[in-house]
Amino acid sequence: MxxxxxxxxxxxxxxxxxxxxxxxxxxxxxxxxxxxxxxxxxxxxxxxxxxxxxxxxxxxxxxxxxxxxxxxxxxxxxxxxxxxxxxxxxxxxxxxxxxxxxxxxxxxxxxxxxxxxxxxxxxxxxxxxxxxxxxxxxxxxxxxxxxxxxxxxxxxxxxxxxxxxxxxxxxxxxxxxxxxxxxxxxxxxxxxxxxxxxxxxxxxxxxxxxxxxxxxxxxxxxxxxxxxxxxxxxxxxxxxxxxxxxxxxxxxxxxxxxxxxxxxTGQKNIMQRKNELRTLIVQELSKFDNVILYGNHTGNTNVPVISLNIKNKLPSEVGYELNKKEIYVRVGLHCSPMAHKTIGTFPEGTVRISPGYFTKNEDICRFLEVMREIAKG
Ligand SMILES: Cc1ncc(COP(=O)(O)O)c(C=O)c1O
Incomplete structure (x- = not known):
């Protein structure tokens, strides 16, 4: 998983x-x-x-x-x-x-x-x-x-x-x-x-x-x-x-x-690893035609929290597909309805990807592979 x-x-x-x-x-x-x-x-x-x-x-x-x-x-x-x-x-x-x-x-x-x-x-x-x-x-x-x-x-x-x-x-x-x-x-x-x-x-x-x-x-x-x-x-x-x-x-x-x-481990190393994972996910997902990424991921001050949607799919549908492949993300409003009004994703919300220090690059590769399948429909 x-x-x-x-x-x-x-x-x-x-x-x-x-x-x-x-x-x-x-x-x-x-x-x-x-x-x-x-x-x-x-x-x-x-x-x-x-x-x-x-x-x-x-x-x-x-x-x-x-x-x-x-x-x-x-x-x-x-x-x-x-x-x-x-x-x-x-x-x-x-x-x-x-x-x-x-x-x-x-x-x-x-x-x-x-x-x-x-x-x-x-x-x-x-x-x-x-x-x-x-x-x-x-x-x-x-x-x-x-x-x-x-x-x-x-x-x-x-x-x-x-x-x-x-x-x-x-x-x-x-x-x-x-x-x-x-x-x-x-x-x-x-x-x-x-x-x-x-x-x-x-x-x-x-x-x-x-x-x-x-x-x-x-x-x-x-x-x-x-x-x-x-x-x-x-x-x-x-x-x-x-x-x-x-x-x-x-x-x-x-x-x-x-x-x-x-x-x-060193706080700096934890931060750096999280930034690497965030950058990798954002870079790769930006290449998908029908994935919408929210927020601004340039620079390295963001925390590794990435909200996205696949065009013409509900976040809950994407979450369901990911869950079937044992990939666990959060979908919906993430207890922050106002934030979704701000980014234009209310009331359906987004699919939220948040890697952690222990996430491996191969986990991200697998996630991207499954996302590619889901995005193709
Ligand atoms: C920005 C923010 N504030 C508050 C909370 C609430 O924290 P807790 O779940 O520990 O009550 C969360 C939890 O996700 C959060 O992300």
């Missing part, structure tokens, strides 16, 4: 990921921060180490400000719902995932917040001057995705930071973190939200966020933290303020494995 759906979650996972989970489940297994016994302390140490390493990885200043969540969606919900209040204005773009748009729409309906959507071009280009022009007195935040999960375009965070002054910059880095450099300081990010199961190579069910010092978010969940057990009030110190209930410690252990793999 050939797996080309790494934008949804990376597969296979590196051996390191499997090893760390295996060790945790077999030999540690305690509930962290709850009990005083050795296994509970070992579990807490696993989390501490992952928090430290991940904070360093994004050049955060304080590991207590790194919060583990269930996924990228939960991180974005906490950032958006925890920050915005009545009468706030927020700026976003037409390439956002529903994990951004749905919490924003909820707040619009519930609290009357005002949303300005900056329309990107069909190629995914964002007019940064338009962001500047959209800023108002009550603008609280800009929410933007770093890499598009539909057309792979990345946005220049540093340039964007410069035009928004002290407005809070919330970045959805689900598609970039791990493979593309992200630096909280250099990129001027205030809240970074991401999944840990894509290019960080952790297990599903784990996400994280980094909240810059000075930013207060209203927590969305309350309960047991293992700390301050004498109090019926939820703790207001980090990370406990935003992390409650038994954490996904096996997932956090898997993240340590993912980070070890990235360190061993």
């Amino acid at each position: 050939i797996y080309l759906d790494n934008a949804a979650t990376s597969f296979p996972k590196p051996e390191e990921t499997i090893e760390y989970v295996n060790t945790f489940i077999r030999s540690i297994g305690g509930n962290p921060g709850r009990s005083g016994h050795t296994l509970s302390i070992e579990a807490a140490r696993t989390i501490f180490e992952a928090r430290e390493k991940l904070t360093q990885f994004i050049n955060g200043k304080d590991s207590e400000r790194l919060i583990f969540t269930q996924n990228g969606t939960e991180s974005l919900n906490l950032a958006i719902l925890g920050l915005l209040q009545e009468k706030d204005h927020v700026i976003t773009t037409s390439l956002e995932h529903n994990s951004v748009m749905r919490p924003l729409m909820f707040l619009k309906n519930e609290k009357g917040i005002e949303i300005s959507v900056i329309h990107c071009t069909r190629e995914g280009k964002l007019d940064i001057k338009q962001i500047k022009r959209s800023v108002k007195k009550n603008t609280k935040a800009l929410v933007i995705n770093h890499g598009s999960n539909v057309i792979g375009t990345t946005q220049p965070l540093g340039e964007i930071r410069q035009v928004i002054n002290d407005i809070i910059l919330i970045v959805d880095a689900c598609q970039t973190i791990g493979a593309y450099p992200i630096d909280i300081e250099k990129d001027g990010i205030d809240i970074l939200c991401f999944s840990c199961h894509k290019s960080l190579y952790g297990m599903q069910g784990l996400g994280a966020m980094y909240i810059r010092d000075g930013i207060e978010l209203k927590p969305l969940k309350f309960g047991g933290t293992g700390s301050k057990s004498e109090s019926i009030e939820h703790p207001d110190f980090l990370p406990d303020k935003y992390e409650c209930g038994t954490p996904n410690t096996p997932g956090i252990a898997s993240l340590l494995g993912g980070l070890a793999f990235i360190e061993k």
